[in-house]
Amino acid sequence: MGLRLYGHWVSQPARSVLWLLHMKDKAIGRDFDFHKVEPMKGDTRKSSFTDLFPTARSPAIHEPDNNDFKLAEGSAILQYLCEKNNWEDWYPxxxxxxxxRVNEYLSSHHTTxxxxxxxxxxxxxMSIMKPEGPAxxxxxxxxVSQKEANRFSSTWLQNGPFVxxxxxxxxxxxxxYxxxxxxxxxxxxxxxDDDRVEEWLARMRELPHHDDVHRSLFKLTALKRKLGK
Ligand SMILES: N[C@@H](CCC(=O)N[C@@H](CS)C(=O)NCC(=O)O)C(=O)O
Known part of the structure; x- marks a missing residue:
């Protein structure tokens, strides 16, 4: 098996990578191995993980048959997969x-x-994991969210339908997304509040496999409702 992907479905950058792979018709078990790591349980700090990926963050990939190549950081992984496979539709x-321009967004993402x-x-x-904690x-x-969305809209959604x-x-x-x-x-x-953000989210929801890659998040929301959080 060429590619091993380490991550968790609730992790945002892992979901982005999984979404791209799904849209390129890459299936778990056929085209890549998925290794579930749970950061909340400390999996990314265990030596079995940090020996492979010293940044101690998922998502991360490992290609044992390709010079034993290891790479972490969601954006670097997305760029690598697109360049390796010539997926120019996703990385012009x-x-x-x-x-x-795409790289500019990806660089700014981490601090915005x-x-x-x-x-x-x-x-x-945290409130779901420790329901007895503070409200x-x-x-x-x-x-916080509205402010960040307004900034995103005025910086990235001004000139067209996508980032x-x-x-x-x-x-x-x-x-x-x-x-x-x-x-x-x-x-x-x-x-x-920002209509451009809502319209962009709606366009993105139409992409193939949206619901497949968000299933764990939907389950988490159901749990949150059940706990009354
Ligand atoms: N800049 C990284 C952030 C990755 C990240 O925050 N990963 C989280 C899971 S979503 C993690 O592995 N956390 C482990 C920890 O904080 O110990 C990326 O974009 O991939």
Whole structure:
């Protein structure tokens, strides 16, 4: 088996990678091995993981038959898979500047859109895992999310239907979507104030395999409802 992917379906960057693989008709067990790691249970800090991936973060890939190649970081993995397989529909190469525009988003993602997970998703996740803990301040989480979405809209959705002004989605959209979409998907609030963000989310939901790759998140939302969180 050529490719091993380490990750978890609730992880945003792992979902983005899994979504791309599914849309390229790559199936678990046939085209790649999926190794489930649970960061919340400390799996990414175990030596069995860090010996392979010193960054101690999933998603990560390993190609034992390809110079024993190992790579972490969701955006680097998306770029690598597209370049390796010539998936130019997801990572445009028609001109240098288009690809640079996608790279620009991917670089900015970690200090912008990723806040949706670090500042919003994580506290909600903790409240599900430790239901006896302090109540979540949903109004504060909504304020953070709306601010981040407004910034995303004015920076990336100004010039066209997809991130960076493209007419079709790229790996930048796959990477951004899992951050912004999870918040309404988890009932943290109903919708974004910014219409461009809502329209973009709706376009992305139409992509093949959307529901397949989000199934674990839907289950988590069902658990959150059951706990009254
Ligand atoms: N910059 C990384 C972030 C990856 C990341 O935050 N992974 C989480 C799971 S979603 C993780 O492995 N956390 C382990 C830990 O914090 O110990 C990427 O985009 O792939």
């Amino acid at each position: 190469s028609s001109d240098l500047q288009s690809r640079a 859109s990723r806040r949706c997970t670090l500042k919003v998703f994580h506290p909600v996740m 979540v301040d949903y109004a504060a989480l909504e304020a 960076g002004g493209f007419e079709a989605p790229t790996i930048a959209d796959l990477f951004a 899992t951050e912004f979409a999870q918040i309404p998907q988890m009932d943290i609030f109903e919708k974004y």
